Amino acid sequence: MIVMKFGGTSVKDTDSLTNVAEIVAQHIDNKPLVVLSAGAGVTDTLINIARKAAATDIQSALENVATLRERHFATAKTLLKGEYLNTVLQAFTKQFEELDMLIKGVSILQELTPRVLDHFMSFGEQWSCLLLEQKLLQYGNKAGWIDSREVLITDNDFKNATPLFDVIENRVRQYIFPLIQKSTIVVTQGFIGATQDGITTTIGRGGSDYSAAIIGSLLEAREIQIWTDVSGVLTANPGMVPDARPVREMTFNEAAELAYFGATVLHPSTILPAISKKIPVRVLNSNRPDDEGTLITANDVHGKRTVQPNGDDVIKSIAHRTGITVIRIQSTRMLMAHGFLAKVFEIFARHKKSVDVIATSEVGISLTVDDQLNIDRIANELDDIADVSVLPEKAVISIVGEHLKKVLGIAGRAFTALGNAGVNVELISHGGSEINLTFVISEDQVKDALPALHSEFFSKTTKSEGREIST
Ligand code: ASP
Numbered sequence: 001m002i003v004m005k006f007g008g009t010s011v012k013d014t015d016s017l018t019n020v021a022e023i024v025a026q027h028i029d030n031k032p033l034v035v036l037s038a039g040a041g042v043t044d045t046l047i048n049i050a051r052k053a054a055a056t057d058i059q060s061a062l063e064n065v066a067t068l069r070e071r072h073f074a075t076a077k078t079l080l081k082g083e084y085l086n087t088v089l090q091a092f093t094k095q096f097e098e099l100d101m102l103i104k105g106v107s108i109l110q111e112l113t114p115r116v117l118d119h120f121m122s123f124g125e126q127w128s129c130l131l132l133e134q135k136l137l138q139y140g141n142k143a144g145w146i147d148s149r150e151v152l153i154t155d156n157d158f159k160n161a162t163p164l165f166d167v168i169e170n171r172v173r174q175y176i177f178p179l180i181q182k183s184t185i186v187v188t189q190g191f192i193g194a195t196q197d198g199i200t201t202t203i204g205r206g207g208s209d210y211s212a213a214i215i216g217s218l219l220e221a222r223e224i225q226i227w228t229d230v231s232g233v234l235t236a237n238p239g240m241v242p243d244a245r246p247v248r249e250m251t252f253n254e255a256a257e258l259a260y261f262g263a264t265v266l267h268p269s270t271i272l273p274a275i276s277k278k279i280p281v282r283v284l285n286s287n288r289p290d291d292e293g294t295l296i297t298a299n300d301v302h303g304k305r306t307v308q309p310n311g312d313d314v315i316k317s318i319a320h321r322t323g324i325t326v327i328r329i330q331s332t333r334m335l336m337a338h339g340f341l342a343k344v345f346e347i348f349a350r351h352k353k354s355v356d357v358i359a360t361s362e363v364g365i366s367l368t369v370d371d372q373l374n375i376d377r378i379a380n381e382l383d384d385i386a387d388v389s390v391l392p393e394k395a396v397i398s399i400v401g402e403h404l405k406k407v408l409g410i411a412g413r414a415f416t417a418l419g420n421a422g423v424n425v426e427l428i429s430h431g432g433s434e435i436n437l438t439f440v441i442s443e444d445q446v447k448d449a450l451p452a453l454h455s456e457f458f459s460k461t462t463k464s465e466g467r468e469i470s471t
């Protein structure tokens, strides 16, 4: 069996839901279990409605509900017909009545507890599931919606509840497994769970990927598919590098490294349950279902295969992050002395400041931090032991790939490409991990640096031209 999770943009309207139904139906032989998000923007709107209700802004809350109601009723009416439409309209009517009552209740109490907010947020995923379940049935498939609150049992840390794997395992066996065995397409909500007493919980914003990974790992799925609106993890940010393309395959470690840079379409920690059971995770594009997407696996293909001497398939992606501040700390007292670095890091630790890229020399240390918070205080304290300069508006660029270190010449190629593009590298960190070559440049040079690196490592034409000249 496989798990197919569709995100908000893939279920946002009639066309996208029709498309999802078709994609799912095509995978029928793989015994799919479908995990859905709320339609794009729906969860945010539900949160707004709840907050307005608590602020006694009932008028505006009810207007927002009316918009959601119109949107979902209109989708149902164009997506479905006959008995399938009636089933959905009846359920929607009841759910929207409940939402109206909730608004009134919260506005009387003027208090929005996390528990109540979870209840508000739980509607969006139910609406998507109802619509898709009925569409699949209308197409003549065997399909059934299992309310995730029967299965995804959590603790009662509302808004950010922790799934109770042992309990979920039993529920999956009890409710889902028999249906899958009978080749019924199971549809269920991502993100939504319940306590053992049946009180609705949510597992953290964007939690549908996590839901899919939990259920998929317990069912020992052959594959977990994350369907979104891009064709996988890209070789660079397409806003900066127009010819960025999807990475075919990457390891979980590489995905995790990229996640720090916000370069991935999914956060690796959410697919940990899948990775620990070695279930491959594939990122796919519901608008272009034939695209291959990106396959993320626990296995490292290069562990078994010899790395190409030119390293071309070692580099997976070039990530970047802006808004970085470099702190340069210099002291002649560091020379031959012990304890200097400890003092420096103690100051950062006390201010709960995380340090990312670090480079040291005999007389100094340069490091980067993500934001400006507490920087002045930290600089003041550092001033007592060293000369300090704070250099804002920097960017970190990271070339990511397992076994980068095993390939000769990558750093040379990278810095030559940057030099030719007129980019000045201010700080380099290589060797901290096998998996990245990271350096800091000025923020306004990112637009030159990324295309230069991308064409060096990913554009075949540029490279073969280069070889022709050199041979
Ligand atoms: N609908 C939820 C959210 O917007 C969960 C998800 O989409 O993954 O956070």
Ligand code: MG
Pocket (backbone or CB within 6 Å): 007, 008, 037, 206, 207, 208
């Ligand atoms: Mg999402």
